[in-house]
Amino acid sequence: MPSIKQICFNARVLSFAAFAFDVAAVASAWFAAYLIRFNGVPPEPFGKGALEAVLWVLPLYAVLFRVFGLYRGMWVFASLPDLMRIAKAVVSGALLTAVIAVMLQPYPSIPRSVLLVAPILLVMMMGGARGLYRATKEFYRYGGLVAQGKPVLVIGAGHDGASLARELRRSSEWRLVGLLDDDKAKHGREIHGYKVLGSIQDLKAIAEAHKIENVIIAISSAPVEVHTRVAKLCVRAGVRAMVLPALTPMTQGQPFLSRVRQIDLEDLLGREPVSIDAAHVEMLLRGRAVMVTGAGGSIGSELCRQILRFNPAQLIAYEISEYAMYKLVEELQERYPGVAIVPVIGDVKDSLLLDQTMQRYAPHILYHAAAYKHVPLMEELNSWQAIRNNVLGTYRVARAAMRHRVSRFVMISTDKAVNPTNVMGASKRLAEMALQSLQQLSKHTSFETVRFGNVLGSAGSVIPKFQQQIARGGPVTVTHPEITRFFMTIPEASQLVLQASSMGEGGEIFLLDMGDPVKIADLARDLIRLYGFRDDQIKIVYSGMRPGEKLYEELLADEETTRPTHHAKLRIARAREAPEDLLDELLPWLMQHRIPSDDEVRRDLRRWVAEYSPAVSPNLQSVVLGTADSGAAGAGVGRDERRAS
DSSP states (O other), rough: OHHHHHHHHHHHHHHHHHHHHHHHHHHHHHHHHHHTTTOOOOOHHHHHHHHHHHHHHHEEEEEHHHHTTTTOGGGOOHHHHHHHHHHHHHHHHHHHHHHHHHHHSSSSSOOOHHHHHHHHHHHHHHHHHHHHHHHHHHHHHHHSSOOOSEEEEEEEOOOOOOOOOOHHHTTTEEEEEEESSSOOEEEEEEEEEEEEEEEEHHHHHHHHHHOOEEEEEEOTOHHHHHHHHHHHHHHHOEEEEEOOOOOOOTTTTTTTHOOEEOHHHHHHTTTOOOOHHHHHHHHHHSHHHHHHTTSHHHHHHHHHHHHHTTSSSEEEESSOOHHHHHHHHHHHHHOOOTTTEEEOOOOOHHHHHHHHHHHHOOOOOOOEOOOOOOHHHHHSSSHHHHHHIIHHHHHHHHHHHHHOOOSSEEEEEGGGGGSSSHHHHHHHHHHHHHHHHHHOOOOOOEEEEEEEOOOOTTTOOOHHHHHHHHHTTTTTSSSTTTEEEEEOOOHHHHHHEEEEEEEOOOSSSEEEEOOOHHHHHHHHHHHHHHHOOOTTTEEEOOOOOOOOOOOSSSSSTTOEEEEEEESEEEEEOOOOOOOTTHHHHHHHTOOOOOOOOHHHHHHHHHOOOTTTOOOSSSOGGGGOTTSSOOSSSSSSOOOOSSSSO
């Protein structure tokens, strides 16, 4: 390996060689201009004048070449900035040469055509030599006539595609075959030497014809619908797709290839990026104590991450799972070392601990994300635990918030609370009704509910289960070929929860815009292809509907109406009001000293929640854990109550 001294010496030699070439190019361009002016044979006086003039023209250009820094770059990486520096130096030299020629008026005078033609020839010689050197180097470095690397297509022949094509010329890993674009005017054209082969719709045929297995999607400025369509085309064409994300402040200045990432499920679902009113959220959270129950769960932990972006004075994380709390605190303390994080291990039904925690830390706002959420697991054998955790737990946290004058209480609810067909959904609707009743009694605390559907990748949800089944080689189990669900990402849901909490005045049920429902069978099929398998390699098996499950979810009950908010993805539901005496009758039932049977729980739920209608007769043998989609987001917590509050 050469030493530093040897490397520096080699660099100086190359720089001097480039300088010598450029000075020689000045002389060549100068004499060539005279030959052109006089058709190859300059008269005696002009030939002698050319020799005399070149003696001062050469030093003049030599100085300007150094002044304009023509030797900072390397010829192998010559590009437009290098050409611009050459042009500036040559134009400056041409102007000075003309001025000196006029001032000195040598005899015979320098022809005006020479003063014009010589600089043009010089730019062509210097720029052309650098371009030829770079092309030759790249030709031999990247495989000569037979290009090396894996064949790849670029989708998008706009600015992103062109920039990516330029970088791929120097890649030893990839060999760009061509580009695809829906703009027919670009078809057959070339970009950096690569042809636009056809439309994006032709992807499958072109990929098969050229034996291409890899595609890079370079349309970062296109609408979300276009991204989704292209991503699905790639997956269904059986190619491995990568995507060039939109430029962000974090990626500013990075090479295009370094920003390319593998396509994921979110690209197939086509969720638009969420934009929240950060100023209002910051006014709510900055410098305040904030409490999150179920802090170790999917939504609870993401809420903690999002909250810490707004610099609260303190985050009180309340969670029953010791391991979930350990993982959360380790992560948050590493990412936000300056914020005080208070980990409290506890049950949301523990009134004494809730009182002690709120009295000691005085939270300004509380996000209640603790819940049992798995539909079939809560439908049989565990229905009473679902009721006590989701309803009694919510009531006790809310009551403690009222006693300690917490300003805002925000509960995470679910689309399964609308016309519920299962115990889990009915328990969340009953919790919503309990908060409605408490709002009528509260003088200092505003109670708000945020209702949304499934979140991608939450604990116990369908996506991780599908991934596990695919990793095992299948089959992938889906309950019904027509079953649909709403989906959104965990960060998206958490950001909208924060936005809603900054807008509420008390008693509202906020609905998040979940977009269009997704057919679970299509989701499973796309996920199989996304992991590089064909439909015949991993099968989809339909296991049948489970207790409490329905084909589609709703975000709004039939008798409910909504009104818009100033945020496009949030609406407010005008839900059915809770009966005035709800709590008087509900609390004795929740705190009874016996465990009612599942049938009794379902019977009594219909008394409190009029819209509840069980969909399927319970049958323990029909429960297939893990093949249903998830319920509301949040952490599953709860222990048997040992004392009534």
